[in-house]
Amino acid sequence: MSFKTIFIICATVLITVILMQNQDEVLFKILWKEMYVSKLAMMLSLTFIGFIIGLILGRPKSKPEQKQIPLEIENTENVITNTENKSSLSDEDRDYIS
Template identity: 45%
Template structure:
């Protein structure tokens, strides 16, 4: 069993114990006095916490920014001449070890 599975089992057991020990009714004010079991209040707050935790913990969706070509930012590709190679503008700044690693 993984640590995550063990943690979920222990958490479920603890929540069940707490909920089952608090079954008596309490007076709860919701625009007037109401008798509500502690079990319902604790259970709903636990569920609310799970939902909020899930929503805040999920990964964000990344929005893609699409660049709209305008008059000045078109990219053109050109083919190299017979003896000309495409060169990296940063290649002259590399050390000999870096060039060996890349090649």
């Protein structure tokens, strides 16, 4: 298993344990409003929001399209076209292999 898979499994188990231990209701003050909300609901919603933000920031960036530049060879006399020895091995390589 990869490191990423092991990390995700451990993080999921840890988050589940923490959420199950905090089920009681507490008073939350959000700006000017006070309300009783269970710790479980608040922590679960914040974990979900953090997960969504992580997905958005962690996705791979799209690469801009690259323009195709035509390749022109002006001087074709200097191009080496040795096709007979391309796939053959040298004598040293044959001795090393055998």
